[in-house]
Amino acid sequence: xxxxxxxxxxxxxxxGVGKSCLLLQFTDKRFQPVHDLTIGVEFGARMITIDxxxxxxxxxxxxxxxxxxxxxxxxxxxAAGALLVxxxxxxxxxxxxxxxxxxxxxxxxSNMVIMLIGNKSDLDSRREVKKEEGExxxxxxxxxxxxxxxxxxxxxxxxxxxxxxxxxxxxxEGVFDINNEANGIKIGQQAxxxxxxxxxxxxxxxxxxxxxx
Amino acid sequence: MLNNFKNxxxxxxxxxxxxxxxxxxKFPYGRPPFLQLxxxxxxxxxxxxxxxxxxxxxxxxxxxxxxxxxxxxxxxxSKWNEDQAAFCRQVLTDPEKKYPDLPYTYFGIFxxxxxxxxxxxxxYQFHDILHEMLVDCxxxxxxxxxxxxxxxxxxxxxxxxxxxxxxxxxxxELIIGALESAFFHMDWLxxxxxxxxxxxxxxxxxxxxxxxxxxxxxxxGDSRAVLCQRRAGAGVAASVMQSTADPNKTQTxxxxxxxxxxxxxxxxxxxxxxxxxxxxxxxxKPQLMGQHYVAMEYAKRPHITDMGKRILCRQGTMxxxxxxxxxxxxxxxxxxxxEGKRSRLLGTLGVTRGFGDHDLLAINTGVQIxxxxxxxxxxRQRDLSQVVSIPDEHNEDGDYGILVMATDGLxxxxxxxxxxxxxxxxxxxxxxxKHRYTMAAQELVARARGKINDSGHWRLxxxxxxxxxxxxxxxxxxxxxxYKEHIDWTxxxxxxxxxxxxxxxxxxxxxxxxxxxxxxxxxxxxxxEERPQQVIAKAEQVIAVPNQEEERQKEDQHVLSxxxxxxxxxPNDNTPLQARLxxxxxTLQQVQLEARAKATLEENTELSAExxxxxxxxxxxxKQRNNxxxxxxxx
Numbered sequence: 001x002x003x004x005x006x007x008x009x010x011x012x013x014x015x016g017v018g019k020s021c022l023l024l025q026f027t028d029k030r031f032q033p034v035h036d037l038t039i040g041v042e043f044g045a046r047m048i049t050i051d052x053x054x055x056x057x058x059x060x061x062x063x064x065x066x067x068x069x070x071x072x073x074x075x076x077x078x079a080a081g082a083l084l085v086x087x088x089x090x091x092x093x094x095x096x097x098x099x100x101x102x103x104x105x106x107x108x109x110s111n112m113v114i115m116l117i118g119n120k121s122d123l124d125s126r127r128e129v130k131k132e133e134g135e136x137x138x139x140x141x142x143x144x145x146x147x148x149x150x151x152x153x154x155x156x157x158x159x160x161x162x163x164x165x166x167x168x169x170x171x172x173e174g175v176f177d178i179n180n181e182a183n184g185i186k187i188g189q190q191a192x193x194x195x196x197x198x199x200x201x202x203x204x205x206x207x208x209x210x211x212x213x
Numbered sequence: 214m215l216n217n218f219k220n221x222x223x224x225x226x227x228x229x230x231x232x233x234x235x236x237x238x239k240f241p242y243g244r245p246p247f248l249q250l251x252x253x254x255x256x257x258x259x260x261x262x263x264x265x266x267x268x269x270x271x272x273x274x275x276x277x278x279x280x281x282x283x284x285x286x287x288x289x290x291s292k293w294n295e296d297q298a299a300f301c302r303q304v305l306t307d308p309e310k311k312y313p314d315l316p317y318t319y320f321g322i323f324x325x326x327x328x329x330x331x332x333x334x335x336x337y338q339f340h341d342i343l344h345e346m347l348v349d350c351x352x353x354x355x356x357x358x359x360x361x362x363x364x365x366x367x368x369x370x371x372x373x374x375x376x377x378x379x380x381x382x383x384x385x386e387l388i389i390g391a392l393e394s395a396f397f398h399m400d401w402l403x404x405x406x407x408x409x410x411x412x413x414x415x416x417x418x419x420x421x422x423x424x425x426x427x428x429x430x431x432x433x434g435d436s437r438a439v440l441c442q443r444r445a446g447a448g449v450a451a452s453v454m455q456s457t458a459d460p461n462k463t464q465t466x467x468x469x470x471x472x473x474x475x476x477x478x479x480x481x482x483x484x485x486x487x488x489x490x491x492x493x494x495x496x497x498k499p500q501l502m503g504q505h506y507v508a509m510e511y512a513k514r515p516h517i518t519d520m521g522k523r524i525l526c527r528q529g530t531m532x533x534x535x536x537x538x539x540x541x542x543x544x545x546x547x548x549x550x551x552e553g554k555r556s557r558l559l560g561t562l563g564v565t566r567g568f569g570d571h572d573l574l575a576i577n578t579g580v581q582i583x584x585x586x587x588x589x590x591x592x593r594q595r596d597l598s599q600v601v602s603i604p605d606e607h608n609e610d611g612d613y614g615i616l617v618m619a620t621d622g623l624x625x626x627x628x629x630x631x632x633x634x635x636x637x638x639x640x641x642x643x644x645x646x647k648h649r650y651t652m653a654a655q656e657l658v659a660r661a662r663g664k665i666n667d668s669g670h671w672r673l674x675x676x677x678x679x680x681x682x683x684x685x686x687x688x689x690x691x692x693x694x695x696y697k698e699h700i701d702w703t704x705x706x707x708x709x710x711x712x713x714x715x716x717x718x719x720x721x722x723x724x725x726x727x728x729x730x731x732x733x734x735x736x737x738x739x740x741x742e743e744r745p746q747q748v749i750a751k752a753e754q755v756i757a758v759p760n761q762e763e764e765r766q767k768e769d770q771h772v773l774s775x776x777x778x779x780x781x782x783x784p785n786d787n788t789p790l791q792a793r794l795x796x797x798x799x800t801l802q803q804v805q806l807e808a809r810a811k812a813t814l815e816e817n818t819e820l821s822a823e824x825x826x827x828x829x830x831x832x833x834x835x836k837q838r839n840n841x842x843x844x845x846x847x848x
Contacts, residue, residue, distance in 0.1 A: 039648050040269035040283070040655065045254035058258050060266070067642075067652075071659050077264050182263065 003047060003056040007167055008184035009160070010075055012100055013085035014093040015064035018119040021150035022085065023061045026160050031151050038063045041075060048161055050168050054188070057164060069103075076108040080176070080184030081115065081163040086134075088118045088147065089126040094133070101141060109183055111175055115144045115163045122149040239410040240333045244268070245298045247275040247282070262289040263665070267658050269651050277302060277318055278694030281650030281687075283658040287622075288671055288682040295325035296620050296686040297332040297416075301340035305351040312355035313706045317424035318695065319343060320688055323416045323568075324436050324620040330413025331403055331569030339420070342398045346391035347424075353387055354425070356706060388424060389592045392431040396420075400568045400588035407571055415570030418590065419479060419618055423695045426598050426703070428616070431590035432479030433566035438618045440595070440692070441633030443611030444472040445603070473637045475629035478593045478616070482566040484549040485556035491565065492530045494585050495548045501585070505578040506559060507545040515539050546578075548585075554625060558585055566590070597696045610640060613693035615653070622685030623661045626673065632657060636689065654689040661685050 011019045020035050020042065027044040044059040060079070062072045076082070084100055086093040097116070104114060118134045131147055138145030144162060148155040170176050171185065178185050244250045249271045250259055259268050267285045270276060277300070286294040298321065305315040319340055325332030347354065396418065403413055417434020430438045484491060488510075495501065495508035502508070512525040512534065523536045526543075537543075551557050558565055559575035559582055566587055573582045602612035615636050623632070636653045643649035663673045663680025671680040 036272070037648070039273075039651055041266045042271060043250075043255045043258040045252070045258070056254075058254065060258065071267060071655065074664065075264055075266060077665070078261070 002054065003188040004053040005168075005171070005178075005188060006056045006058055006186040007080045007164055008078055008186075009057055009059040009081045009083065009163070010079040011059065011061050011083045011085060012072070012104065013064055013083075013117075014087070014090075014096050014100075015066075017064065017085045017087040017090075017093050018150045019064060019083075019085050020061050022083070022117070022119060022148065022156060022159070023059055025150045025153050025156045027059070029153070031153070033151075037065070039068070041072075046160075048164060050161070050165055053168075055164055055168070056188075057160060059160075073103060073107050076104060076112075078182050078184045079108055079112055080167050081113045082108065083115050083117050083159060083163065084143070085117045085119050086129070087120050088129045088131075088134075089120055089123050091128040094118075094129045094137075097137060111170060111183065113144075113163055113166045113170070115146065115159055115166075116141075117159055118145075118147040119150060121147040121154060122152050236409065236411040239330065239406055239413070240337050242293050242329055242333065244284075244294065245282075245336065247272075247300070248284075249275075260286050260293055262286060265662055265665075265671075267655055267662070269655055273648055273651060276300065278691055278698070279647060279650050280320075280691065280694075281648075281652070281654035281689035283651065283654035284686040285622075285658050285662050285684070287684045290682060291329075291684075293329050294684045295329045295332055295414075295416075296622070296684040297323045297325065297329070297336035298686050298688060299323075299336040299340060301344075303340070303344050303347075305347055305355060307351070307355050313709050315351070315355050315425060316702060317347070317422060319420065319422050320618060320690060321418065321420045322436050322618045322620060322686055322688060323418050324434065324622075324684070324686075325416040326414055326562075326564070327570070327573065328412060328414030330411060331567075332414075332416035334403055334406070334413055335399055335416055335418055335568055338402060339395065339399050339418070342402070343391065343395040343420075343422070346395045346398070347388070350387045350391060353382075354384060356425075384425065385427075385594060388422065388427075388429055389431075389594070392420065392422060392429060392592050393590060396431065396433060396568075396588045396590045403569045404571045412572060413569050415564075415567055415573065415586075417482075417564055417567040417620070418588075420590070421478075421616060421618060421690070423692075423699075426596070426696065426699045428595045428597060428692060428695075429592055430478040430594075430616075431592045433482060433568075433588055433590040435481040435483055435564045435621045435624075436479070436619065437481060437621070437624050438478040438616060439629050439632060440476045440478050440614040440616050441636045442474055442476065442614040443608065443633075443637050444474070445606040445608040445611060446472060471634050473611075473630075473633040475633040476614070477629060478595070480591055481621075481624075482591075483554075483556055483563060484551070484558040484565055485553060487565045488549050489530050491549055491558060491585055496529045498584070501581070502545075502548060503578065503580045505545055505575075505580055506548050507543060508548050509543060510547055510549065511543075515543060517544060520544075558582065562586075597692065597699070600696075602693075609693040610691060611637070613691075613696055615640075615650070616690040616692055617657070617687065618690070619657070619687040620683070620685060622681045622683040623657060623687055625683065626661050626663075626678070626681045627657070635660065650689045650691055654687045657687045657689075658685050 011023060013019055015037070020038055021031060023042070023044045024030060024032055024035075027046050038061060040063065042061040044061060045056060046059075047054055047056050049055070060075055062068070062075055082104055084097065084104065086097060088094075101114070104112070116134060116138045118129060118131070134147065135145050137143075144166065146155050146159050146162070148159050150156060167176070167185070171178055176183050176185055178187055242256070244256065244259065247270050248268055250256055250268070259266060265285045265288060267283050269281075269283045273279065276282060280300075282298065284294065284296060284298070300318065300320045302316065302318045305317065307314075321336065321339055323332035323335045323339075399418070406413065417432075417436045419432045419434070419436035419438055420430070421438060422429040422431070432438060480486065492508050495506070499508070508529050510527050515524055519539050520541065522539055524539050524543075525534050526537050527534050528537070546560055549556060549558060550560065554563070557563055559580055560577070561575045562570070562573065562582055565585065566589065568588055570586055571583050574580065575582055597613060600613050602609055606612075615633075617632055617636060619632075635656055639653040639656050640649055643652050646652070660674065661681050662685060663671045666672050671682055672678065673680045
């Protein structure tokens with residue numbers, strides 16, 4: 001599957017806000033009510049189309065627990081987009097946003113697009129954080145905002161795709177240096193002959209460097 | 214042919230060019246199955262050389278006993294992670310079902326070089342080979358019923374007449390032998406594949422086998438297995454301290470007192486540590502060195518201008534130094550040069566045992582390296598039944614130890630004692646969590662990998678020192694969890710043996726009863742001609758039940774007295790009295806419990822169905838007991 005660009009995303013936020021569920025809903029279109037605690041990092045990928053171009057999203061889903069924070073920090077490196085997630089039914093997850101944002105700004109490249117996400121919008125009866133509060137926080141810090149539900153899939157596609165659109169626009173504006181992989185963007189196969197076909201996959205592993213001998 | 218030769222030569226120094234030979238991979242690249250990195254996208258993301266994510270199992274239940282695992286890729290020296298890890302749980306069974314089964318668990322860690330093929334092959338194939346080797350001698354390994362089996366052991370065909378076979382081979386030696394031959398076989402298998410598949414490169418192998426209440430570590434190469442232990446006291450003292458919560462004493466919190474200590478269960482095989490073996494090979498087969506190398510070591514690298522001068526050197530396997538007049542031949546490259554991690558064999562390879570490398574040629578000279586290498590592992594053993602652990606101290610992990618198996622990516626930058634300290638720090642930070650051993654593994658990898666600085670160099674977090682740029686893989690095994698499983702299994706096993714013995718006895722007795730009855734029945738034959746068989750069955754029941762009761766009581770006493778005997782007989786034994794007393798009472802309880810369960814059952818069961826129902830009762834009684842035991846432990 002060839003793509004024009006690959007964007008690396010990272011999903012961050014307190015434990016239990018639904019990061020892994022958002023990823024699963026986006027990549028597999030399914031909801032898993034009981035999800036194990038994420039201890040390390042998990043990866044997801046999906047192809048989307050923007051402006052007629054195939055774009056591959058490589059998404060890093062991180063552990064939210066405080067204990068894992070020092071390890072998670074190193075994963076901001078080389079991310080083009082971040083989904084900062086809180087749980088609208090738990091006020092404290094909203095209160096911690098500032099810390100998350102500071103962390104993200106400090107360890108990522110300055111052009112990283114951050115999308116603020118209030119998850120679990122299906123649990124409106126147990127809501128503790130008003131939508132307006134989320135909007136206000138986003139405005140104040142220059143983020144894009146959206147409320148989603150990983151359970152009903154409401155706005156999940158949009159959250160990931162809108163972030164990609166924003167990154168794509170920044171590329172068009174020349175804000176991102178797409179030749180520097182540390183920005184979390186990789187140009188697709190047609191431009192880079194070194195792009196890996198997995199060795200052994202279809203027996204084509206050796207074909208890449210077959211120029212010599 | 215020439216091309217092939219050239220490719221092999223190139224692959225020795227520049228593995229990535231080896232893709233030029235068009236042979237297929239034997240196994241497609243992948244990560245250990247328990248990580249569940251199944252798609253190409255996940256594999257690619259996990260191999261990010263700039264971020265070097267630390268990968269841990271997604272599903273912690275895939276590894277036994279809560280064993281922890283973590284890995285991370287190199288910083289760019291090879292495209293894929295050349296380390297591999299594997300584990301396998303298997304059971305040795307007697308095809309004739311004469312003996313109870315013997316379960317075992319194996320863990321392996323393989324550090325590849327010059328490609329990922331050899332390590333991958335080992336992770337796929339080693340356990341099958343090992344299983345074959347163990348099955349080969351399983352007749353001698355399987356636990357047997359010593360009471361009933363004494364007569365047979367005399368005719369055991371595997372112990373022939375003393376004139377042919379004078380040594381008595383122990384189980385230990387059989388298992389060590391199985392491990393050793395599995396190592397040789399694995400190496401041979403890679404050699405067989407080299408004409409059909411892409412050059413696999415080579416790999417080190419560090420393997421741990423848990424079997425029969427013992428732990429065997431076999432190692433070839435520079436990966437390492439270290440048993441991290443902790444003296445009792447630290448944890449308990451700390452919890453006491455916390456409960457008293459004296460603010461004045463917090464400065465000397467015993468949690469900070471490092472009571473942990475490491476024991477190496479493998480020795481690294483590098484050109485430096487194996488100097489003597491390598492020099493012996495060179496001395497005995499000088500033709501292997503071609504015209505390029507010399508089995509000599511110099512205090513200072515000799516120069517052509519030193520010709521005819523006396524220089525300090527040691528020849529061959531000498532340990533000390535002496536003077537010699539320099540000749541032209543002495544200007545050749547030493548077989549072993551460099552020190553420590555930088556030591557190289559034939560100026561090329563930094564590890565001297567393992568699998569593969571069959572076509573590896575030395576840099577610049579093209580001399581064959583494989584003749585200097587061997588797959589032969591060192592095997593070390595630990596008998597877990599000898600471990601002293603006092604239940605009240607709750608220091609099982611410290612007493613039995615935590616086995617850390619890791620590739621040199623960890624050990625290059627971490628001392629053994631630092632590793633054992635970190636392991637116990639993490640365990641006390643996560644006292645109850647299911648993922649505590651995974652956290653320990655993750656922490657070890659995180660520390661060894663360090664952080665990347667602005668100029669793109671990986672540095673240790675607590676100093677400016679360079680972190681490892683190599684692949685890192687770490688397995689953290691809670692040895693006590695294995696031993697607990699083993700004890701449970703042995704109990705079931707003993708019970709199974711008892712059941713068989715009793716059944717045999719009952720069968721005999723029932724047979725006698727039937728015979729007696731038949732005699733009586735024959736006398737009354739004219740009256741009871743048309744009676745159904747149930748009468749016979751009833752009579753059997755009447756006779757058999759009291760007999761069983763007696764039998765059982767006898768056995769109970771027997772078990773008790775036997776245990777008491779051992780208590781008296783072996784005062785010097787390491788096992789503490791307390792633990793042993795516990796075993797005795799436990800065994801007694803089991804026997805009683807079983808007897809009770811059986812008695813209740815017999816009251817309302819037909820004799821004809823007895824044989825089958827006894828089996829089910831025993832197993833359900835086992836389950837009950839296990840459940841109880843589990844609850845007890847939690848409390």
